[in-house]
Amino acid sequence: MDSTKKTITIALSGNPNAGKTTLFNILTGSRQHVGNYPGITVEKKEGFVETSGHMLHFVDLPGTYSLTAYSQEELVARNYMIQEGPDLVVDVVNASSLERNLYLAVQILELGAPLILALNMMDEVRKKGITLNTELLEQRMDCRVVETVARQGKGKQELIDTIIEMSEQTEAFKSPLKISYGPDLDPVIEEMTAIIESSSFLTDTYPARWIALKYLEMDEEILAEGRKKSKDISEKIEQAVHDVADHCLKTLKTYPEAVIADYRYGFISSLLKDVVSRDEQRQRIEMSDHMDKFLTHRLLGPLFMVFVLYMVYTLTFLVGDVPLGLIEDFFGWLGNNVRAVMPDGLLQSLIASGIIDGVGAVLSFVPLLMIIFFCIAFLEDSGYMARVAYMLDRVFRYFGLHGCSIMPFIVSGGIAGGCAVPGIMAARTLRSPREKLATILTAPFMTCGAKLPVFLLLAAIFFPANQALALFLITVLAWASALLVSKLLRSTIIRGPATPFVMELPPYRLPTMRGLLIHTWERTWQYIKKAGTIILAISIIIWAAMTFPQLPEERLAYYESLSMKVESIDQGFEDDLYIGPGAGHEISFEEQVEFSLAEEQLAYSYAGRIGTFLEPVTKWAGFDWRINISLVGGFAAKEVIISTLGTAYSLGAVDEDDPSSLAGRIEQDPDWDAKRAISLIIFVLLYAPCFVAVVAIARESGSWKWACFAMVFNTVFAFAFSTVVYQTLKVFI
Numbered sequence: 168m169d170s171t172k173k174t175i176t177i178a179l180s181g182n183p184n185a186g187k188t189t190l191f192n193i194l195t196g197s198r199q200h201v202g203n204y205p206g207i208t209v210e211k212k213e214g215f216v217e218t219s220g221h222m223l224h225f226v227d228l229p230g231t232y233s234l235t236a237y238s239q240e241e242l243v244a245r246n247y248m249i250q251e252g253p254d255l256v257v258d259v260v261n262a263s264s265l266e267r268n269l270y271l272a273v274q275i276l277e278l279g280a281p282l283i284l285a286l287n288m289m290d291e292v293r294k295k296g297i298t299l300n301t302e303l304l305e306q307r308m309d310c311r312v313v314e315t316v317a318r319q320g321k322g323k324q325e326l327i328d329t330i331i332e333m334s335e336q337t338e339a340f341k342s343p344l345k346i347s348y349g350p351d352l353d354p355v356i357e358e359m360t361a362i363i364e365s366s367s368f369l370t371d372t373y374p375a376r377w378i379a380l381k382y383l384e385m386d387e388e389i390l391a392e393g394r395k396k397s398k399d400i401s402e403k404i405e406q407a408v409h410d411v412a413d414h415c416l417k418t419l420k421t422y423p424e425a426v427i428a429d430y431r432y433g434f435i436s437s438l439l440k441d442v443v444s445r446d447e448q449r450q451r452i453e454m455s456d457h458m459d460k461f462l463t464h465r466l467l468g469p470l471f472m473v474f475v476l477y478m479v480y481t482l483t484f485l486v487g488d489v490p491l492g493l494i495e496d497f498f499g500w501l502g503n504n505v506r507a508v509m510p511d512g513l514l515q516s517l518i519a520s521g522i523i524d525g526v527g528a529v530l531s532f533v534p535l536l537m538i539i540f541f542c543i544a545f546l547e548d549s550g551y552m553a554r555v556a557y558m559l560d561r562v563f564r565y566f567g568l569h570g571c572s573i574m575p576f577i578v579s580g581g582i583a584g585g586c587a588v589p590g591i592m593a594a595r596t597l598r599s600p601r602e603k604l605a606t607i608l609t610a611p612f613m614t615c616g617a618k619l620p621v622f623l624l625l626a627a628i629f630f631p632a633n634q635a636l637a638l639f640l641i642t643v644l645a646w647a648s649a650l651l652v653s654k655l656l657r658s659t660i661i662r663g664p665a666t667p668f669v670m671e672l673p674p675y676r677l678p679t680m681r682g683l684l685i686h687t688w689e690r691t692w693q694y695i696k697k698a699g700t701i702i703l704a705i706s707i708i709i710w711a712a713m714t715f716p717q718l719p720e721e722r723l724a725y726y727e728s729l730s731m732k733v734e735s736i737d738q739g740f741e742d743d744l745y746i747g748p749g750a751g752h753e754i755s756f757e758e759q760v761e762f763s764l765a766e767e768q769l770a771y772s773y774a775g776r777i778g779t780f781l782e783p784v785t786k787w788a789g790f791d792w793r794i795n796i797s798l799v800g801g802f803a804a805k806e807v808i809i810s811t812l813g814t815a816y817s818l819g820a821v822d823e824d825d826p827s828s829l830a831g832r833i834e835q836d837p838d839w840d841a842k843r844a845i846s847l848i849i850f851v852l853l854y855a856p857c858f859v860a861v862v863a864i865a866r867e868s869g870s871w872k873w874a875c876f877a878m879v880f881n882t883v884f885a886f887a888f889s890t891v892v893y894q895t896l897k898v899f900i
Contacts, residue, residue, distance in 0.1 A: 498527030567657025580613030
């Protein structure tokens with residue numbers, strides 16, 4: 168970055184689905200930085216554009232409908248404009264829905280921020296036969312107006328030129344816009360403004376009249392800040408609000424916030440008079456309306472939705488199978504080469520088994536996740552995902568969730584093969600903190616890709632004729648559990664009113680490849696960065712727990728003497744010395760000695776002791792100490808359940824794609840039967856989320872308290888469910 172160039176900071180604001188992020192991507196290209204705002208989980212995206220003599224610093228604010236602090240996104244957008252003081256604000260509006268979109272623009276003008284209005288989607292406006300007089304709109308709003316088509320990059324250069332032109336005007340900051348709010352509110356606003364100005368009450372941060380409006384709107388953030396600043400003045404202003412609220416209720420049967428909204432829309436209506444003209448002869452029904460007659464139909468809509476989700480699932484595994492295998496082969500090759508090059512010992516074991524196998528198991532899922540993220544980005548950008556949320560809202564509302572909760576569920580594994588970490592992060596789009604929390608706590612019940620190998624293994628062993636049906640029922644159980652637990656939580660500890668489902672259904676659009684790739688990479692990189700780094704630490708911890716303490720010297724000497732004995736025995740006697748479980752399985756005596764050593768070493772390790780310690784309790788669900796070890800390891804990352812089971816059954820490392828050796832061992836073990844398999848499937852499906860997901864829950868909920876709750880509640884729930892099923896099956900089978 169050239170430090171000699173003048174830097175202009177531009178905040179991009181706008182309603183959801185107005186094309187703001189598409190415009191941001193077009194403007195900044197690959198020069199983007201994604202993070203979070205300090206202390207909160209709302210995403211912060213920044214990008215830079217270099218032009219002759221200027222460096223444009225764009226900040227993509229969260230999509231909001233207003234600047235009232237109802238949600239984190241609205242609070243972030245407002246606080247950034249006020250506290251960070253960008254040089255300019257570009258409000259991206261959907262030009263075909265000007266009346267609704269200008270509500271935010273009016274509030275920005277009331278704040279006194281220097282505004283440029285980007286009229287986006289002008290191509291759709293023209294297709295609808297609508298004509299906009301942008302010069303007249305510019306004149307009435309007293310701000311610059313630029314026409315854009317973000318998807319095609321049209322208007323980009325004009326917008327940049329306008330930004331540079333405005334930044335060089337010293338009078339860019341104008342006086343805050345003043346709107347009349349009628350005879351009932353105007354006198355009170357004036358009275359409150361006078362009090363605020365005379366006492367310099369919060370005026371070092373906000374315009375005085377704007378503070379008065381926020382008090383009338385009962386903005387909790389401003390009320391709390393005011394009470395902290397001066398209790399006496401705040402009470403005086405609140406009393407004025409209380410009096411006028413009583414007056415509005417008696418005379419108008421409404422409240423001040425509604426009056427303010429009405430007058431703002433009235434102001435917007437007057438702004439648009441003669442600005443918007445329609446071709447009245449054009450009576451055609453829009454294509455989106457035609458499509459919605461089928462896609463959101465009460466009966467056909469859900470059927471089509473299931474078909475679409477099934478196709479996403481099919482495409483993911485159809486296309487992702489090859490790169491998944493290549494990555495697994497790469498890590499297998501890497502681990503084998505490390506074992507071949509490095510001498511035997513703890514360092515070799517740490518690098519090959521602890522780091523490469525652990526991290527490789529996680530990164531091998533990246534191709535599947537990229538395909539899922541690409542499909543989801545396509546559904547979102549095309550406008551279909553908004554219809555899915557619309558259709559499911561009624562069902563989800565009954566269980567205390569919101570229509571927008573569908574996305575976190577799907578991403579978490581509602582279509583088997585997802586991941587709870589991005590699913591939990593996807594819950595940040597929910598406006599209600601209670602619905603967001605209920606979604607975060609139940610999304611990990613879904614059948615994520617890390618659990619799938621366990622289900623595939625057990626279904627193949629115990630239900631070979633009905634594998635597909637078994638996997639389908641597991642998926643249904645995951646959804647049923649998530650919805651029922653949500654109902655329980657929302658009826659007890661997360662009680663609260665449901666948020667009205669307010670979502671603008673955008674018109675259907677063909678997404679651009681550039682936008683799809685950017686959205687896919689953003690989500691994938693977050694998974695690689697956050698899951699990968701944490702998994703590395705977890706893998707080392709698990710390896711240490713299964714390696715230390717080492718066996719006593721006398722036991723190691725015993726196995727060493729056995730190995731020496733094997734070497735001295737003639738090859739022809741090997742079959743006579745064949746021992747151990749798994750009869751019929753072709754392993755040599757030397758391998759059996761190695762497996763016995765591995766088994767005793769594992770049992771002696773900290774992990775083995777934990778497994779044995781838990782056995783008196785977990786036996787009620789049908790689990791022995793070996794299963795306990797794998798489940799404890801599965802808390803760190805569900806990917807390690809299979810490999811830990813393999814080690815626990817003295818088979819060493821087991822290839823997750825070819826678990827036949829482990830399957831054979833389990834199949835021949837008399838302790839295993841369908842009852843234990845069903846119990847284990849239920850427990851793996853429902854017990855504590857993996858550690859990375861727990862960290863994500865803590866970050867998104869803002870508290871480790873809820874992360875600990877998810878670990879304890881889910882585990883107790885899973886154990887109780889598994890035990891009841893296992894004990895019941897014992898009675899009948």
